[in-house]
């Protein structure tokens with residue numbers, strides 16, 4: 001369970017997240033979307049205590065992330081797969097995370113297996129493709145078998161087989177009763193995998209609804225999204241002359 005209450009982040013005079021309140025429920029996949037600069041990453045970073053809020057609260061299982069004793073057992077997160085230590089093998093990377101959270105070899109092997117990395121577990125991360133790094137980030141998120149998952153752009157860099165795999169994984173995790181929050185710009189992907197949507201723009205909540213209710217009255221989910229965010233888009237491409 002994720003609860004965000006009146007969460008606000010200001011950088012100088014700019015407000016990245018503006019009095020945001022929502023909760024993310026167990027047993028479903030919740031898509032988190034919004035235009036570039038909407039405040040999605042900042043919200044996720046505050047939830048994971050990577051950024052300090054200016055005001056408000058972000059709670060995982062009723063507590064701020066900082067108060068979780070073994071956080072990987074409660075919330076698994078994929079934030080930035082690029083930030084990996086290239087000299088480490090996939091196994092060592094997970095081992096290092098596991099050790100800090102009281103987790104053993106069985107947890108590492110299970111996470112590597114789920115992420116499809118068993119055969120490359122002892123290769124150095126510097127030789128990994130973007131998709132393999134992404135899989136390693138997801139393995140790290142799954143390491144502690146957490147009830148809550150927060151995945152920022154998990155599809156990024158994955159090939160079609162990987163995209164298919166993550167779709168099944170997310171559905172399966174929600175089916176087990178976990179809370180799954182997924183940010184993505186790929187509306188077509190969210191249409192396939194999400195039960196609910198949280199849409200933000202300019203740091204504010206624009207919609208919090210089921211995919212079905214959000215799309216009602218529109219031909220596609222994409223159309224519904226464009227209608228919802230029309231007033232919140234800062235950057236828009238022009239046509240070809």
Ligand SMILES: Nc1ncnc2c1ncn2[C@@H]1O[C@H](COP(=O)(O)OP(=O)(O)OP(=O)(O)O)[C@@H](O)[C@H]1O
Pocket residue numbers: 011014015016034035036037038039040041042043
């Ligand atoms: N460290 C920072 N210092 C100053 N401004 C920041 C900082 N981090 C984010 N911002 C600003 O906060 C706003 C929200 O950014 P954020 O990255 O959270 O948006 P986003 O919805 O994740 O965007 P995108 O879809 O492009 O990744 C943007 O205007 C951004 O420039």
